Amino acid sequence: MANPRAAMLVIGDEILSGRTRDTNMHYLAGELSRIGIPLAEARFVADDHAAIVAAIQALAGAYDHLFTSGGIGPTHDDITADAVAAAFGVPIGHRADAMALLAAHYDRRGMEFNEARQRMARIPGDAALIDNPISIAPGFTLRNVHVMAGVPNIFQAMVASVLPTLTGGAPLLSQSLRVDRGEGEIAQPFGALAAAYPDLSMGSYPFIQNGAYGTNLVIRGTDGARLDEAMLKLTRLFG
Amino acid sequence: MANPRAAMLVIGDEILSGRTRDTNMHYLAGELSRIGIPLAEARFVADDHAAIVAAIQALAGAYDHLFTSGGIGPTHDDITADAVAAAFGVPIGHRADAMALLAAHYDRRGMEFNEARQRMARIPGDAALIDNPISIAPGFTLRNVHVMAGVPNIFQAMVASVLPTLTGGAPLLSQSLRVDRGEGEIAQPFGALAAAYPDLSMGSYPFIQNGAYGTNLVIRGTDGARLDEAMLKLTRLFG
Numbered sequence: 001m002a003n004p005r006a007a008m009l010v011i012g013d014e015i016l017s018g019r020t021r022d023t024n025m026h027y028l029a030g031e032l033s034r035i036g037i038p039l040a041e042a043r044f045v046a047d048d049h050a051a052i053v054a055a056i057q058a059l060a061g062a063y064d065h066l067f068t069s070g071g072i073g074p075t076h077d078d079i080t081a082d083a084v085a086a087a088f089g090v091p092i093g094h095r096a097d098a099m100a101l102l103a104a105h106y107d108r109r110g111m112e113f114n115e116a117r118q119r120m121a122r123i124p125g126d127a128a129l130i131d132n133p134i135s136i137a138p139g140f141t142l143r144n145v146h147v148m149a150g151v152p153n154i155f156q157a158m159v160a161s162v163l164p165t166l167t168g169g170a171p172l173l174s175q176s177l178r179v180d181r182g183e184g185e186i187a188q189p190f191g192a193l194a195a196a197y198p199d200l201s202m203g204s205y206p207f208i209q210n211g212a213y214g215t216n217l218v219i220r221g222t223d224g225a226r227l228d229e230a231m232l233k234l235t236r237l238f239g
Numbered sequence: 240m241a242n243p244r245a246a247m248l249v250i251g252d253e254i255l256s257g258r259t260r261d262t263n264m265h266y267l268a269g270e271l272s273r274i275g276i277p278l279a280e281a282r283f284v285a286d287d288h289a290a291i292v293a294a295i296q297a298l299a300g301a302y303d304h305l306f307t308s309g310g311i312g313p314t315h316d317d318i319t320a321d322a323v324a325a326a327f328g329v330p331i332g333h334r335a336d337a338m339a340l341l342a343a344h345y346d347r348r349g350m351e352f353n354e355a356r357q358r359m360a361r362i363p364g365d366a367a368l369i370d371n372p373i374s375i376a377p378g379f380t381l382r383n384v385h386v387m388a389g390v391p392n393i394f395q396a397m398v399a400s401v402l403p404t405l406t407g408g409a410p411l412l413s414q415s416l417r418v419d420r421g422e423g424e425i426a427q428p429f430g431a432l433a434a435a436y437p438d439l440s441m442g443s444y445p446f447i448q449n450g451a452y453g454t455n456l457v458i459r460g461t462d463g464a465r466l467d468e469a470m471l472k473l474t475r476l477f478g
């Protein structure tokens with residue numbers, strides 16, 4: 001059975017402007033590989049309603065799961081929840097369960113549960129809340145879309161809340177061999193090996209170190225025995 | 240006049256699998272902001288012909304410029320040039336100018352200019368070559384698509400070759416203010432300020448440091464005087 005496939009949508013002007021370096025995609029990619037729901041595509045869009053809606057519709061339609069990051073805070077540029085509602089044509093409003101969570105949180109801290117903070121309780125349709133143990137304001141899952149915060153430690157906590165609820169596939173295994181030769185030297189035999197193992201994915205990643213060319217050869221797949229077999233041949237070729 | 244807008248397409252299994260952390264998008268985003276061609280969208284796809292072709296067509300059609308990274312080396316998983324040719328319906332073959340560059344390079348180094356290395360001279364249609372001072376194998380520009388290598392130092396060298404040939408807009412300026420308050424406290428007045436300056440883009444980026452909430456408030460735009468004026472008001476509100 002083929003593994004389910006995931007996409008990610010990173011939302012925020014600050015990443016596209018070069019101000020902030022995204023770390024959530026790399027983190028999610030690793031976690032998804034482990035549970036066998038490989039990340040097949042990622043998109044980054046600005047804080048723009050139409051762009052977010054279009055990306056959600058395209059990615060939620062094309063993949064088994066869509067994970068989003070960013071745009072669910074209390075400020076005017078946090079527009080992800082509304083975009084998700086618009087993408088699926090479902091209503092959005094302050095949901096009682098999210099309001100209760102946040103009211104209790106601000107009450108404990110002696111802080112005002114003002115209008116801006118109440119904005120974080122706006123949840124589309126009958127979405128399930130995603131637990132946020134760090135700053136309480138929840139993410140949510142609507143159909144196959146998992147909406148999470150952009151702040152990396154909160155994003156990671158939400159990923160930890162969501163992933164155990166998903167049915168994964170066989171974990172994506174990988175093995176690699178580092179060779180002190182340029183890609184041009186290994187390309188022909190490596191390509192022939194890849195052609196002989198169409199069930200595995202083989203990639204070569206060149207680097208330059210101290211002025212010398214080298215290549216990392218990586219084999220990926222879900223069948224450990226096949227991976228071992230191909231790796232043995234690779235080592236005989238270039239080891 | 241509105242600034243031209245750019246998109247980026249990052250190609251490669253190694254980034255989506257979580258093995259490698261992309262650095263090219265962050266680099267390009269910063270360079271493009273400086274020359275006033277802001278990055279409006281980025282996509283990451285695997286080494287998959289159909290996915291690359293579809294992304295090139297969508298992004299080259301929607302934006303003034305498309306920059307790609309990855310997939311132009313000598314190995315079997317380097318399929319970007321063919322995808323660009325397919326996306327535009329133009330022929331691709333070993334181009335004499337690229338062959339001459341590479342033949343001279345390998346000759347100087349006393350290395351065989353084998354079939355795999357010749358693969359890097361496959362250039363679609365009448366694309367203009369992009370200079371690669373590091374490893375010689377050129378990138379290319381076909382219409383509004385700039386095709387570059389994935390290895391970061393080569394990518395950066397190619398960006399330096401391409402950007403001076405483009406007609407930029409007004410540089411995107413940004414100023415920021417760090418406040419020791421959570422987003423929920425500043426959201427209302429900050430949103431009102433943003434509404435009063437629709438020509439500027441204002442974003443708030445929360446962080447947690449030593450257990451305390453803080454927020455970076457950022458104002459972006461192309462008109463320095465307007466930016467200064469808004470920044471002064473921001474400082475009066477929260478400084």
